[in-house]
Amino acid sequence: MTISKLVLIELWKRKSQLISGLLAITLGIAVIVAIQSVSVVSEQNVARNLDNLGANILVLPQGASIDDYYTSDIDAPTLPMDYVERILTSTISGVDNMSPKLTRRVKVGEQSVVLTGILPKSEIASKPLWQSSGLTGIEIKAACAPGQTANQSHGMEDEKLKRKAIDTLNSNDCIAGSQVAKRLNLSAKKPISILGKEFNVVKILPETGTVDDDRIFANLKDVQRLLGIENQVSAIEIMGCCNAISDGLLSKLRNILPDTRVTTIGQIVSTQIETNQLMKKVTLVMLIIIFFVGGISIGNFIWANVNERKREIGILRMMGAERRTIYKMFLLKALILGIAGGILGFLLGTLAGVILGPYLAGIIVEPVYIYLLWSILLSVAISLAGSLVPTYLAAKFDPHSNLQED
Amino acid sequence: MILQGENIVKQYQHDRGIINALDHVSFTVNNGDFVTVTGPSGSGKSTLLLSLFGLIRLTSGNIIFEGHRIDNISDRKLTDIRKKSVGYILQSFALIPYLTTLQNVMVPLMLEKISGKEQVKRAAEILDYIGLSDRMEHLPRELSAGQQQRVAIARSIVHKPRLIMADEPTGNLDPALSLEILEFLKKINQENKITIIMVTHSPVAAGYGTMKLHLNEGKIVIGNS
Known part of the structure; x- marks a missing residue:
């Protein structure tokens, strides 16, 4: 067994917690991916239409x-x-x-x-x-x-x-x-x-x-x-x-x-430029919101997890686990949540874009696969940023006082 | 001599003034001893146990483990000593709830970064030794209290420590199970030559000691002080 396996077992055995922990970040990433997928195709469409003019x-x-x-x-x-x-x-x-x-x-x-x-x-x-x-x-x-x-x-x-x-x-x-x-x-x-x-x-x-x-x-x-x-x-x-x-x-x-x-020539250019810029601004605003909401949500989830596992942290520290082992445990968990949130968010956002694109923007949206990489990177960054404080506090826990709760 | 305490003092700041949890406690533990620490509630038994390897930092005094002072070394070095040389058994068993019996016993080996195969081999051997080889894939909640404490004992000895620190190991068990656990500890002490320091309220448990310390108000009143 390794620390990584310990983290995976803990995640697997507490699936309902895993789902609730993933929810906010997945939805956040999904919204960004959906907006970006629609706006990119929209920009391409307009570019093509302008060229046809x-x-x-x-x-x-x-x-x-x-x-x-x-x-x-x-x-x-x-x-x-x-x-x-x-x-x-x-x-x-x-x-x-x-x-x-x-x-x-x-x-x-x-x-x-x-x-x-x-x-x-x-x-x-x-x-x-x-x-x-x-x-x-x-x-x-x-x-x-x-x-x-x-x-x-x-x-x-x-x-x-x-x-x-x-x-x-x-x-x-x-x-x-x-x-x-x-x-x-x-x-x-x-x-x-x-x-x-x-x-x-x-x-x-x-x-x-x-x-x-x-x-x-x-x-x-x-x-x-x-x-x-x-x-x-x-x-x-x-x-x-x-x-x-x-x-x-x-x-x-x-x-x-x-x-x-x-x-x-034509109002279409300026109108579409404004629309494109608006979409970019909306995405940026969403990105900031998701970063804070997602980060706080993940941080809250990790903090709840830390509190729930105080005794476990205590016994691990008593048995000789170093502080960095505790860091590793929780940051690895945040990393896994980030990767999973990024992948799920990409899938959900792309699906939403493909389904809703024709209705909302009158365009056919196709998956932008590079967004998978960006989704994962963004989600991991949010997840790790949100987990830093609770993880730091977990590693600082006094093992003795946690075990005395027994 | 494996462990020696010299003038150990642990003070806590309280609203009503300073409380001496340990008041100039001195003792010497030899290799292979089965030490029992008794005393009324609040006498400083658990504080003594936890302070020996840095889980509680002393106010003053020296602790010497295998010839080296350990009261003034870094947290990191103390952590390393606990990892390699000490096993802990607690009243509440403190098993990790989502790990199986086998995985719980493998945890100290994992912390020592021993290979996966070796971890499984050694944990299985220990579980066989304590008679739980048929419960290896069970979660703690699927075991009886006595079985859980046996798993905790297995976990405390799997990495072949020099010392076992047991804090009220029979406190949550009925008399029959308590005897069973005490017999296990005695067996471990005698067969494996592992030194045991056990805090207990129970006179029966205290009777297993080859060396007995009795604390009252932070002072050793009976023992080798």
């Missing part, structure tokens, strides 16, 4: 509004094309792709259309609908998933993240949105004259329900030349990593582009 950050000239960007007025302000280079050469991380654009409303025949110059090699062939029209190019890999693994987030790969960049838009080629194609009666491989220059329509985009439907896209250099505003763009659309946006990507961009307006 395409660009999520707009860099506009100072004084320009988003309306200017959409309406593309003739005198809308512009910003230097060099700003793209400035971002590229900076140390800012989380910028997955940039597409500078120059947009202007122009007349084609009697019709008013928005001509948009795009940089083929870096332009996101946005949005899955563009891809479905058969545009080809280099895949742009979104790196929003945790761990910066392209297109992978705990095995939930989203094919839509594999966007394609247009690199086949030649100098005289253009792409037409669905609405403008209807209005101008355009079709693929048909020529169109814009501001006196002949373009070949290489593709008619399917209907996207966005401003793209009313636009004609051509090579940025050609458009700059045609409009007479070379090296200037109306905006830089940036595909920023969602997590990087949370970590202050916008401010970093503002720092290196001081005379611009950097904004996110």
